[in-house]
Amino acid sequence: MNKKELALKLFDLGVLQFGEFTLKSGLQSPFYLDFRRIVAYPDILKNISEQLWNLVTDLEFDHLCGVPYAALSLSSTMAVLHSKSMIVKRKEQKKHGTKKMVEGIYQKGDTCVVIDDVISSGISMIETLEALEGEGLKIKHVLSIVDRMQGGAVMLNDYGYEVRTVYTIREVLEYLKEGGKVNQKQYTDTLVFIETNRIDFEQVRARRKQRTSYSYKKIGKEAKHPVAKRLTEIVLKKKTNLCCSADVKTSAELLALADAVGPNICMIKTHTDNLSDFTPEIIEELKKLAEKHNFLIFEDRKFADIGHIVMQQFTAAPLCIADWADVVTVHVVAGSSSIEALKATGKLDTTALIVVAEMSTQDTLTDQKYTEKAMTIAEQHSDIVLGTVSQNYRSDNPGIMMLTPGINTDRKKDGLGQTYNHPDEAFAKRGVDIMIVGRGIYSSDNPRLQSEIYKKIGWESYLKRDNDA
Ligand SMILES: O=P(O)(O)OC[C@H]1O[C@H](OP(=O)(O)OP(=O)(O)O)[C@H](O)[C@@H]1O
Numbered sequence: 375m376n377k378k379e380l381a382l383k384l385f386d387l388g389v390l391q392f393g394e395f396t397l398k399s400g401l402q403s404p405f406y407l408d409f410r411r412i413v414a415y416p417d418i419l420k421n422i423s424e425q426l427w428n429l430v431t432d433l434e435f436d437h438l439c440g441v442p443y444a445a446l447s448l449s450s451t452m453a454v455l456h457s458k459s460m461i462v463k464r465k466e467q468k469k470h471g472t473k474k475m476v477e478g479i480y481q482k483g484d485t486c487v488v489i490d491d492v493i494s495s496g497i498s499m500i501e502t503l504e505a506l507e508g509e510g511l512k513i514k515h516v517l518s519i520v521d522r523m524q525g526g527a528v529m530l531n532d533y534g535y536e537v538r539t540v541y542t543i544r545e546v547l548e549y550l551k552e553g554g555k556v557n558q559k560q561y562t563d564t565l566v567f568i569e570t571n572r573i574d575f576e577q578v579r580a581r582r583k584q585r586t587s588y589s590y591k592k593i594g595k596e597a598k599h600p601v602a603k604r605l606t607e608i609v610l611k612k613k614t615n616l617c618c619s620a621d622v623k624t625s626a627e628l629l630a631l632a633d634a635v636g637p638n639i640c641m642i643k644t645h646t647d648n649l650s651d652f653t654p655e656i657i658e659e660l661k662k663l664a665e666k667h668n669f670l671i672f673e674d675r676k677f678a679d680i681g682h683i684v685m686q687q688f689t690a691a692p693l694c695i696a697d698w699a700d701v702v703t704v705h706v707v708a709g710s711s712s713i714e715a716l717k718a719t720g721k722l723d724t725t726a727l728i729v730v731a732e733m734s735t736q737d738t739l740t741d742q743k744y745t746e747k748a749m750t751i752a753e754q755h756s757d758i759v760l761g762t763v764s765q766n767y768r769s770d771n772p773g774i775m776m777l778t779p780g781i782n783t784d785r786k787k788d789g790l791g792q793t794y795n796h797p798d799e800a801f802a803k804r805g806v807d808i809m810i811v812g813r814g815i816y817s818s819d820n821p822r823l824q825s826e827i828y829k830k831i832g833w834e835s836y837l838k839r840d841n842d843a
């Protein structure tokens with residue numbers, strides 16, 4: 375069966391339907407391609423899988439992976455027919471067993487070709503690529519049966535992937551018109567729809583990333599690390615989602631600030647490497663205050679080096695962070711290896727990680743793509759990651775908290791085209807779980823009073839929002 379005959383056959387099997395459909399991107403479409411139907415027709419499944427295989431005969435690669443679910447039958451058939459290894463990417467993480475998102479046998483650095491049945495916005499493909507790349511797999515080529523020509527394939531090309539498809543939707547329509555399956559009006563209307571309905575990938579992505587907010591009860595229930603659970607208990611008990619950033623220079627200032635704001639905070643954020651007079655005794659004093667006021671100690675160390683160095687930085691004297699920090703930050707600019715190295719120290723039973731997914735500086739390099747990849751890495755290590763530092767994105771996983779710095783209560787200050795970062799905005803619209811406030815508290819004349827004010831505003835903003843408990 376050649377491509378034209380196959381297109382006609384697919385039409386007869388109801389793969390192309392006209393009507394009113396809502397696409398994954400949210401767009402309303404007058405037509406839909408339903409390749410899930412072909413699992414009922416083994417010969418057709420085989421034929422389409424061979425058409426896809428023909429697109430990669432010039433390539434050398436280690437694995438095939440189908441975008442779940444529709445393309446799983448395609449990747450399986452190709453793998454079986456051509457004795458190739460296959461990898462399965464899950465849509466959702468299982469709550470039992472190994473809890474892996476990517477199943478199969480592979481090594482970091484292995485190459486993989488990814489297959490979808492249809493590319494519309496390209497979001498499904500990108501989600502799968504990010505999960506596989508998060509595992510260290512290398513992907514250059516992506517395939518689909520049909521490119522709906524609505525922007526997804528172009529976007530994937532822009533992202534550096536080579537897209538190969540059996541058909542464009544225009545080709546399918548041409549074959550069907552020639553074969554008398556669709557009339558001139560259907561042909562024209564569909565093409566006009568495509569031309570006038572390009573999907574803005576970034577917009578769709580941003581909309582999909584507007585997360586639901588979760589109650590602290592739900593977060594505590596879903597969080598895996600004991601420190602994360604303890605944090606939500608403190609938040610609920612003290613009715614505070616305030617983390618005070620103690621960016622001070624001396625131990626005396628740190629201890630005085632911790633004692634003053636202690637009753638109003640759930641965490642204190644430290645930069646102990648900035649203390650001019652650091653000694654291990656200071657940590658003992660700080661721990662006493664943490665116990666007295668019931669807050670956690672969050673060392674904002676932002677590890678970013680290769681695994682070997684990160685391990686040393688976490689454990690080495692004089693700071694010995696691993697021995698006392700309840701929480702510590704880590705960048706994933708080096709990939710997930712930084713996190714894995716920290717885990718390999720065997721010291722993460724009592725210290726949880728926060729992944730820095732997005733920085734708030736004006737010319738930050740943590741663009742959307744970086745942030746989303748960092749979020750994926752955080753989600754893949756949810757047993758040791760308590761949350762992410764980010765401005766705009768909250769993980770879909772309720773157990774991974776969103777911590778956001780740069781929040782202040784002075785609306786006027788931020789009304790000049792800057793990101794609006796009043797607690798109401800942060801908690802209600804962005805799904806923030808913990809607000810980090812620094813200068814707004816420690817630079818004030820009365821840090822205790824300021825922290826009390828922030829505590830109240832933060833808690834009220836949390837109560838006002840629509841929590842998905
Ligand atoms: O390019 P996109 O805008 O992401 O749209 C295309 C995706 O939509 C469909 O999957 P769907 O999410 O409906 O799920 P299914 O495969 O599990 O049925 C289809 O199988 C593609 O994967």
Ligand SMILES: O=C(O)c1cc(=O)[nH]c(=O)[nH]1
Nearest residue numbers: 397398399406407492494
């Ligand atoms: O965009 C989508 O969600 C979509 C379009 C289409 O034609 N077929 C499909 O399975 N999904």
